[in-house]
Amino acid sequence: MTPSPTDTPARLLSLLSLLQTPREWPGGELADRLGVSRRTVRRDIDRLRDLGYPVQATLGADGGYRLVAGKALPPLVLDDEEAVAIAVGLRAGAGHAVEGVEEASVRALTKLEQVLPSRLRHRVATLQAATIPLTSGDGAMIAPETLTVIASAAAGSERLRFSYRARDTAESRRLVEPHRLVSTGRRWYLVAYDIDRDAWRTFRVDRVSDPFATGARFAPREVPEGDAAEYVRRSVSSWGAGAAYELDVEFEAPAEAVAERIPAAVGVPEPLTEDRCRLRTTSTDPIQWTAVRLAMTGYDFTVRGPEELTTAVRELGARLTNSSPAGD
Amino acid sequence: MTPSPTDTPARLLSLLSLLQTPREWPGGELADRLGVSRRTVRRDIDRLRDLGYPVQATLGADGGYRLVAGKALPPLVLDDEEAVAIAVGLRAGAGHAVEGVEEASVRALTKLEQVLPSRLRHRVATLQAATIPLTSGDGAMIAPETLTVIASAAAGSERLRFSYRARDTAESRRLVEPHRLVSTGRRWYLVAYDIDRDAWRTFRVDRVSDPFATGARFAPREVPEGDAAEYVRRSVSSWGAGAAYELDVEFEAPAEAVAERIPAAVGVPEPLTEDRCRLRTTSTDPIQWTAVRLAMTGYDFTVRGPEELTTAVRELGARLTNSSPAGD
DNA sequence: GCCATCTAGGACAGATCGTGTCCTAGATAC
DNA sequence: GTATCTAGGACACGATCTGTCCTAGATGGC
Numbered sequence: 238m239t240p241s242p243t244d245t246p247a248r249l250l251s252l253l254s255l256l257q258t259p260r261e262w263p264g265g266e267l268a269d270r271l272g273v274s275r276r277t278v279r280r281d282i283d284r285l286r287d288l289g290y291p292v293q294a295t296l297g298a299d300g301g302y303r304l305v306a307g308k309a310l311p312p313l314v315l316d317d318e319e320a321v322a323i324a325v326g327l328r329a330g331a332g333h334a335v336e337g338v339e340e341a342s343v344r345a346l347t348k349l350e351q352v353l354p355s356r357l358r359h360r361v362a363t364l365q366a367a368t369i370p371l372t373s374g375d376g377a378m379i380a381p382e383t384l385t386v387i388a389s390a391a392a393g394s395e396r397l398r399f400s401y402r403a404r405d406t407a408e409s410r411r412l413v414e415p416h417r418l419v420s421t422g423r424r425w426y427l428v429a430y431d432i433d434r435d436a437w438r439t440f441r442v443d444r445v446s447d448p449f450a451t452g453a454r455f456a457p458r459e460v461p462e463g464d465a466a467e468y469v470r471r472s473v474s475s476w477g478a479g480a481a482y483e484l485d486v487e488f489e490a491p492a493e494a495v496a497e498r499i500p501a502a503v504g505v506p507e508p509l510t511e512d513r514c515r516l517r518t519t520s521t522d523p524i525q526w527t528a529v530r531l532a533m534t535g536y537d538f539t540v541r542g543p544e545e546l547t548t549a550v551r552e553l554g555a556r557l558t559n560s561s562p563a564g565d
Numbered sequence: 566m567t568p569s570p571t572d573t574p575a576r577l578l579s580l581l582s583l584l585q586t587p588r589e590w591p592g593g594e595l596a597d598r599l600g601v602s603r604r605t606v607r608r609d610i611d612r613l614r615d616l617g618y619p620v621q622a623t624l625g626a627d628g629g630y631r632l633v634a635g636k637a638l639p640p641l642v643l644d645d646e647e648a649v650a651i652a653v654g655l656r657a658g659a660g661h662a663v664e665g666v667e668e669a670s671v672r673a674l675t676k677l678e679q680v681l682p683s684r685l686r687h688r689v690a691t692l693q694a695a696t697i698p699l700t701s702g703d704g705a706m707i708a709p710e711t712l713t714v715i716a717s718a719a720a721g722s723e724r725l726r727f728s729y730r731a732r733d734t735a736e737s738r739r740l741v742e743p744h745r746l747v748s749t750g751r752r753w754y755l756v757a758y759d760i761d762r763d764a765w766r767t768f769r770v771d772r773v774s775d776p777f778a779t780g781a782r783f784a785p786r787e788v789p790e791g792d793a794a795e796y797v798r799r800s801v802s803s804w805g806a807g808a809a810y811e812l813d814v815e816f817e818a819p820a821e822a823v824a825e826r827i828p829a830a831v832g833v834p835e836p837l838t839e840d841r842c843r844l845r846t847t848s849t850d851p852i853q854w855t856a857v858r859l860a861m862t863g864y865d866f867t868v869r870g871p872e873e874l875t876t877a878v879r880e881l882g883a884r885l886t887n888s889s890p891a892g893d
Numbered sequence: 894g895c896c897a898t899c900t901a902g903g904a905c906a907g908a909t910c911g912t913g914t915c916c917t918a919g920a921t922a923c
Numbered sequence: 924g925t926a927t928c929t930a931g932g933a934c935a936c937g938a939t940c941t942g943t944c945c946t947a948g949a950t951g952g953c
Contacts, residue, residue, distance in 0.1 A: 259716070263899070274941070276942065298951050304680055305680070393588040537884055539887075557882030559867075591927095592929070
């Protein structure tokens, strides 16, 4: 089963992969699977421990080995299905990932897709195509490929070519040196040095199409204001993207019932009467998003503020109400 | 920098980790980083190739090495942030993952969380708590922990104890031998052998609380009808969970506009007039889900069928409409 | 309480493997 | 053409790895 009869590094990887199954492995079974003696297995396990991946052993009869959480994260050995699941999950979240991990999320996706066998690539694409992205109405839909291509080019210092549809103007072709992808709230920006215009620019990624790395390498320059994230923040601060607002909603349901459907980290409803409560909190989510979430709690509610939310809720409600067969 | 001066397996892992950065590495730099000679780097690269992880080399001046997609997926070496991003992404999707990868998704999450350093565990928990899960109104909310604990116990053949809130009865304590987690549509089931009742049972995971593995091992039994998935399907077929229905909706917008907001894999709208079109397709998504998605296209629409969708849309609309400040 | 079964780890001998240093060949960019 | 990279053969020395045999300690079932 093992490729070479006695290739230590390969065997260590196999061992790592076996131990990542969440079960207990008796030394004898590992020895059989790896085609080596029991003693060697013990030595290999010691090696893994030296590398910082703690293997826990249960002593006594029917004991065994098991990989547990340690200081360092061991290399993850995934099977096909798991890899596909992760890729699909990350792509689904690529547009509107949880705040604070957007950039890491794209990095992880880029890393995975770089080495994903092509047969799995097809499965990922198919599965992803079958999901409707839940984007809010402002059309800031970004294909995961766009993000990964840009991230990959930036990480590899390769020049990037793409079409850009600026605010009012027609589409233009750009050739840039991509430096960093930055996510602010729900929007992605690319900080890059525009070669034709000979100047730094920030591009809104949702307006980028058909990006591809030319293959030509470039020497990294220093980003103008020191930090790319800071640079973006200044460049777009006037937009007010992802501005926070105060949410104030009254539910026609007991506080405990509402609390069950809203994570405590988001906010804790205060009871008003026995079967009414009020939720006040701050949010940076798109307003339509919030409207939908409120509706999906399954309870009646009244929006006290902000006004934009009232409007969003009313519009969404009107659209839904009008859609029932007319006259009925 | 390298732990041991000459530990080949460890060096191979480092090399794998370096190569997973999406950039090109000249052999000289790798040699420096790994603390070995250029020749050894070449040999190591050959080793990786033998293991099935193809390393592409660009020839000539400023050439270098780069890991590309091959037949096998190499062990993923993630940094802290990437690991957190994946964990958060998988947990977010744990309840309502993309159809066809739910089980793999939970397996991957279990695998990751098993070895996730505790410092990262906290970050994952914090980040996840800050997101509102978009559950539909029927309260089938499942904590990711519940799924991973069960999956882990089933994989390791460990007995499981939990509280179960059956349909109408009060909560009861159960002790079972968990065999398999099955996901049908948007609902999770556990196929297990109930020790106290001495019989096979399927449990709805959303009614399970506080599960934990007792540590006691059990010898796997044969699942009654051969296949666990099949067994669940029969046990719950009367519920009609995840039943497919025919979707028929008319949009007050040009076909091209609607097509832009709905993936082709879901369905292609047929134009009716210049600015009306019709979308017909089948779906197994929860009906409220579909209602929300339709609303978020941003276009007016009319539901032709099925009737459940009409009802769902009307209810959602009513709830939203009623929530604007009264009298205004 | 005993025995079987597991992990833990030291000692040892022989074969294997890995390493750096040389070398040549081929590809590419300036 | 020249510099710079990958590719890979030859060789020799030394370190490493492996299996066998050993004892010690922990645990669960009988």
